[in-house]
Amino acid sequence: MLKGKNILIGVTGSIAAYKIPLLVRLLVKEGANVKVILTDSARNFVTPLTLSTLTGNPVYSDFFEKNDGTWHSHVEFGNWADVFVIAPVSATTMGKMVNGIADNLLVATYLAAKCPVYIAPAMDVDMFLHPSTQKNIERLKSFGNILIEPETGELASGLSGPGRLQEPETITEIIKSHFQKKKDFKGKRVLISAGPTYELIDPVRFIGNFSSGRMGYAIAEAMAERGAEVELISGPVELIPVNTSINLTRVTSAGEMFEACKNKLEWADVIIMAAAVADYTPTTASKIKIKKKEDSLSVKLKPTVDILKYLGENKSTQQVLVGFALETDNELENAKNKLKNKNLDLIVLNSLKDEGAGFGHSTNKVTFIDKYGAVNEMELKQKYEVASDLADKLKNIL
Ligand code: CTP
Numbered sequence: 114m115l116k117g118k119n120i121l122i123g124v125t126g127s128i129a130a131y132k133i134p135l136l137v138r139l140l141v142k143e144g145a146n147v148k149v150i151l152t153d154s155a156r157n158f159v160t161p162l163t164l165s166t167l168t169g170n171p172v173y174s175d176f177f178e179k180n181d182g183t184w185h186s187h188v189e190f191g192n193w194a195d196v197f198v199i200a201p202v203s204a205t206t207m208g209k210m211v212n213g214i215a216d217n218l219l220v221a222t223y224l225a226a227k228c229p230v231y232i233a234p235a236m237d238v239d240m241f242l243h244p245s246t247q248k249n250i251e252r253l254k255s256f257g258n259i260l261i262e263p264e265t266g267e268l269a270s271g272l273s274g275p276g277r278l279q280e281p282e283t284i285t286e287i288i289k290s291h292f293q294k295k296k297d298f299k300g301k302r303v304l305i306s307a308g309p310t311y312e313l314i315d316p317v318r319f320i321g322n323f324s325s326g327r328m329g330y331a332i333a334e335a336m337a338e339r340g341a342e343v344e345l346i347s348g349p350v351e352l353i354p355v356n357t358s359i360n361l362t363r364v365t366s367a368g369e370m371f372e373a374c375k376n377k378l379e380w381a382d383v384i385i386m387a388a389a390v391a392d393y394t395p396t397t398a399s400k401i402k403i404k405k406k407e408d409s410l411s412v413k414l415k416p417t418v419d420i421l422k423y424l425g426e427n428k429s430t431q432q433v434l435v436g437f438a439l440e441t442d443n444e445l446e447n448a449k450n451k452l453k454n455k456n457l458d459l460i461v462l463n464s465l466k467d468e469g470a471g472f473g474h475s476t477n478k479v480t481f482i483d484k485y486g487a488v489n490e491m492e493l494k495q496k497y498e499v500a501s502d503l504a505d506k507l508k509n510i511l
Pocket residue numbers: 367386387388389390391392417418419420421422435436437438439451
């Protein structure tokens with residue numbers, strides 16, 4: 114199953130490192146080429162000799178070979194790997210990964226890696242549940258890293274709770290299913306918009322919104338993962354696509370997003386407008402900074418182009434168009450009206466009433482409504498899982 118696949122395992126200092134020789138053995142048995150990087154601290158829990166014997170490859174920890182000074186290139190490791198699994202990943206290493214502190218070979222390789230990265234945390238329950246750890250996990254997920262959730266159970270410390278490294282058999286299954294993923298969008302061209310737009314008032318001020326871009330970026334990753342050619346038109350967000358095949362165009366305003374989408378309309382088989390485009394923009398942006406005055410200040414606004422509507426009016430019958438609707442009330446009815454009025458094939462409804470849904474969360478709860486009248490209310494899920502559900506839904510429509 115894993116024949117010819119290059120799997121890089123990063124091991125950090127956690128008692129759970131004792132499970133890694135078994136993981137390596139299972140992966141090698143499946144035909145994978147396995148290389149291992151250990152942090153210094155990991156060497157206290159598992160020996161390089163065990164792992165090099167099981168993998169048939171040298172085990173690395175340092176940038177240089179101490180006896181002859183040979184350079185171990187983190188960039189080469191990053192390029193070699195089809196998938197990088199960091200298991201167990203400690204709280205310290207996650208903190209370094211989030212902040213780009215590349216003071217060891219493992220974190221330097223992480224920063225250089227172009228392949229999907231799986232992280233499997235293992236630590237005591239209190240460390241795992243600490244806001245710092247939880248925040249770091251959220252940040253890593255926002256970089257596109259895939260979390261292998263720790264199990265809940267008895268921990269090495271004697272405490273009980275979440276924090277136990279997943280069993281090697283489970284991690285092996287996750288890696289196997291990673292490679293089994295369908296390439297069912299091969300040959301399809303998908304245009305996706307993401308993030309907010311900023312409408313300038315003057316050189317230092319703008320009207321914007323809270324969109325983080327995570328939903329649109331997750332869709333871009335899911336589509337690229339399934340073989341699609343992806344054009345991502347992104348408003349101002351901090352994210353960068355993980356999959357290097359994604360072609361990214363950055364824009365700022367609704368006007369720029371409209372031009373970028375219009376240019377790609379003919380090219381696309383599927384168009385997904387996940388961006389939170391501003392509905393209004395200042396009639397004129399002042400060239401100089403507006404000075405504070407005693408009395409009130411009014412900014413006159415004019416409507417922006419409704420990009421989704423334009424795309425609906427100008428698309429061919431073969432092209433599939435998806436819109437998003439963020440609603441606070443009368444959700445289903447409003448979304449159905451948007452679907453019809455904008456000539457969409459599918460609309461993804463978010464309700465701000467649902468906890469964990471909408472802007473700023475790594476999760477989302479959506480309802481898919483298609484032009485044939487089917488309504489699918491989904492559970493609260495991670496945004497990358499919502500993206501995968503959307504891909505499945507689109508596959509049916511296509
Ligand atoms: N959208 C767009 N161009 C705009 C505004 C919105 O393409 N100028 C797209 C968004 O990307 C999203 C969909 O329209 O896919 C829904 O946006 P929303 O603001 O909810 O809908 P509106 O039609 O603007 O209606 P309202 O704001 O009144 O709810």
